[in-house]
Amino acid sequence: MTDLDASRLTAELTLEEKASLTSGASFWYAKPVPRVGVPAVMMTDGPHGLRKQREGGDHLGLGDSVPATCFPPAVGLGSSWDVDLLRRVGDALGVEASIENVAVLLGPGINIKRSPLCGRNFEYLSEDPIVSGVLGAAIVHGMQARGVGASLKHFAANNQENDRMRSSSDIDPRPLREMYLRGFQRVVEDAQPWTVMCSYNRINGVYASEDPWLLTRVLRDEWGFEGLVVSDWGAVNERVPGVKAGMDLEMPSSNGVTDAQIVAAVNDGTLDESVLDAAARRVLDLVSKATEGAGAVSGPLDVDAHHALAREAAARSIVLLKNDGGVLPLAKDAALAVIGEFAEKPRYQGAGSSMINPTRLDSALEGIRAASGGEVSYARGFSNALDVTADETAALRDEAVAAASGADVAVVFLGLPARLESEGYDRDDIDLPAAQLDLLDAVLAANPNTVVVLSNGGVVALPFRGRVPAILEGWLLGQAGGGATADVLFGDVNPSGKLTETIPLRLEDTPAYLDFPGEFSHVRYGEGLFVGYRWYDARRMEVAFPFGHGLSYTTFAYGDAEGAVNADGDIEVRVEVTNTGDRAGREVVQAYTSLPGGAVQRPVRELKAFASIELQPGETRPVTLVVRRADLAYWDIRVDGWVVEGGEYMVDVAASSRDIRSTVAVAITGDDVVLPLSPTSSIGEAMAHPVVGPMVQAAIAQMMSGMEGVEAIMPEGVDASKMMESFPIGRAGMFTAGEGGVSSEMIDGLIALANAPRQA
Numbered sequence: 001m002t003d004l005d006a007s008r009l010t011a012e013l014t015l016e017e018k019a020s021l022t023s024g025a026s027f028w029y030a031k032p033v034p035r036v037g038v039p040a041v042m043m044t045d046g047p048h049g050l051r052k053q054r055e056g057g058d059h060l061g062l063g064d065s066v067p068a069t070c071f072p073p074a075v076g077l078g079s080s081w082d083v084d085l086l087r088r089v090g091d092a093l094g095v096e097a098s099i100e101n102v103a104v105l106l107g108p109g110i111n112i113k114r115s116p117l118c119g120r121n122f123e124y125l126s127e128d129p130i131v132s133g134v135l136g137a138a139i140v141h142g143m144q145a146r147g148v149g150a151s152l153k154h155f156a157a158n159n160q161e162n163d164r165m166r167s168s169s170d171i172d173p174r175p176l177r178e179m180y181l182r183g184f185q186r187v188v189e190d191a192q193p194w195t196v197m198c199s200y201n202r203i204n205g206v207y208a209s210e211d212p213w214l215l216t217r218v219l220r221d222e223w224g225f226e227g228l229v230v231s232d233w234g235a236v237n238e239r240v241p242g243v244k245a246g247m248d249l250e251m252p253s254s255n256g257v258t259d260a261q262i263v264a265a266v267n268d269g270t271l272d273e274s275v276l277d278a279a280a281r282r283v284l285d286l287v288s289k290a291t292e293g294a295g296a297v298s299g300p301l302d303v304d305a306h307h308a309l310a311r312e313a314a315a316r317s318i319v320l321l322k323n324d325g326g327v328l329p330l331a332k333d334a335a336l337a338v339i340g341e342f343a344e345k346p347r348y349q350g351a352g353s354s355m356i357n358p359t360r361l362d363s364a365l366e367g368i369r370a371a372s373g374g375e376v377s378y379a380r381g382f383s384n385a386l387d388v389t390a391d392e393t394a395a396l397r398d399e400a401v402a403a404a405s406g407a408d409v410a411v412v413f414l415g416l417p418a419r420l421e422s423e424g425y426d427r428d429d430i431d432l433p434a435a436q437l438d439l440l441d442a443v444l445a446a447n448p449n450t451v452v453v454l455s456n457g458g459v460v461a462l463p464f465r466g467r468v469p470a471i472l473e474g475w476l477l478g479q480a481g482g483g484a485t486a487d488v489l490f491g492d493v494n495p496s497g498k499l500t501e502t503i504p505l506r507l508e509d510t511p512a513y514l515d516f517p518g519e520f521s522h523v524r525y526g527e528g529l530f531v532g533y534r535w536y537d538a539r540r541m542e543v544a545f546p547f548g549h550g551l552s553y554t555t556f557a558y559g560d561a562e563g564a565v566n567a568d569g570d571i572e573v574r575v576e577v578t579n580t581g582d583r584a585g586r587e588v589v590q591a592y593t594s595l596p597g598g599a600v601q602r603p604v605r606e607l608k609a610f611a612s613i614e615l616q617p618g619e620t621r622p623v624t625l626v627v628r629r630a631d632l633a634y635w636d637i638r639v640d641g642w643v644v645e646g647g648e649y650m651v652d653v654a655a656s657s658r659d660i661r662s663t664v665a666v667a668i669t670g671d672d673v674v675l676p677l678s679p680t681s682s683i684g685e686a687m688a689h690p691v692v693g694p695m696v697q698a699a700i701a702q703m704m705s706g707m708e709g710v711e712a713i714m715p716e717g718v719d720a721s722k723m724m725e726s727f728p729i730g731r732a733g734m735f736t737a738g739e740g741g742v743s744s745e746m747i748d749g750l751i752a753l754a755n756a757p758r759q760a
């Protein structure tokens, strides 16, 4: 079907046909309307590879699916901070989906990592909304350029798995807008995903799948979303209110039950047919785009090329946390003891709906053996099996210690067993299994020249970080992570990943510790704006490794930053970065802003822009970072809108959130916020009002001078006029009774004057 005219078709369809379009035909297909030539289109997971099930369906990753390239999950990809790389991975995902006739790939997932305990953090990009939004948009751009739609998920505030189908995320307006919606806004405005997937949970008591504020006012009216809203699989609570709210397509099939409810609601007048028409038209629009895009790429899949891209992406996902004394990169002729089960059996993706059936799977042990010219021994070190005995554990440890003592370097692979993190449930702690920590102690005692390589989807506590000279955070790296790990260990790839989430010292330090996962199906986001590094910085807490941190085998020097406001009102920051080492490398240059003395509560600094650049040894390059004016705005509950506060912003150009290299001040003209005065406005607000302010100030000054003896009573330094600032003007009369006092007529007159329409 080509040239599907969604509006014309909507007019031709019967009421029943329109209703039928708004729910799935099966687990993965939307419904066709054969009478008018509308085909069934397929949507499938996502996000870091294609999970196209051969038959049937489940949303837990249980059933078999066609082989596809398993790229690194978002936890890895995000650590590259590289827009171009994520666009290329998105492109490859689009190619694979297109070859398999999949119209929509269910991803990317960009929810904020609010707590390290969230079982699904491996599927998300960051604790920061700009990182999530910018990188999420890159994936969407890549996929959609291949004629395959993205599904931006899970909209919104789905930051835990515990009770995810009922729990209400109770969030104040500022953090909701500034932390939890900002990334979604960025992706919608910059990349127009074909679909947005509403989440299971409730937000401030209302199911995302039936929230008109979320799905219509915010998503469509404010952000200009033009695509279709699809439910997460099984997220529909009440279908008819969902249609009214703007939830177009229910997935998977409801076996016709909710279609009949919609028809009945139109017939009895409780649902306006035009509302159903809008939902049906959006489904048809999606089918139209899918049909146009179909066949953009023809098979067969170039398995080798995509595996090579997966390897490149995996190497770029690895974060070198620590490298004392230059233990890394390893010499090719070094005698190595490779220790730990993960070296042989990689943990390369997380459990649940995102599980890909990979086209092939590399282990780090194979990769190391292939790259090394020296002796490589392997010891399993520990067992992840639940029924492992104490004797077996001791024997595995002894074997590892023997291997480590005879080697130049011990490379120990530690990580979370798959059962500890998954979609559908959260973790209880952030600790590595005790047997692994014991093993590491024993190996370190035998050979201090030890490198730790981590495999984990959510952050883990690193109590050994002071005792181990080198640590590589290997996250979950997808099917080619084994080779990529070897590339980084031997320096064939210079590591350049940086943390998109803080590694805390202990769970008790984390921002949501006292408010996670909530109780009785309510979770209060009590930390407000102070998520991730915003929390640790505000409270000046020590962390294991800060947000934005990541080392390289080379070093970078930063020049003095310069900043100015450009014609669009954005801040352009320019800085020269030099590779001061002896090998090529990449640096992620970060820009954070703050507004000292600002009127509203703000984090110490917030990331606003970043760039990943490659530099040859000795090379210097100018880097320009653009901080969008819109990203300086806070959400002002008084006007229910974004407001840029005026003032002198500090822009920190940094190698991490705690490694500021240069700071530049840039003056920003604020938005004009003139609030109407009312009797509950304070005297302070009246004094600051642009029209009546001077008048009120003069009146207060006069009043103060008339109050003889005040100075004699007041302790020295107490400011009597300041004491009055928070009095509501409507009550001023009470305190100034008698002749010359403030009458209610005077207050009314003042309010009328303040609120009179002003000349533009």
Ligand code: BGC
Residues within 6 Å of the ligand: 045, 046, 058, 059, 060, 106, 153, 154, 232, 233, 353
């Ligand atoms: C997950 C989604 C996924 C869907 C389909 C749901 O349980 O939350 O991320 O896309 O299933 O498998």
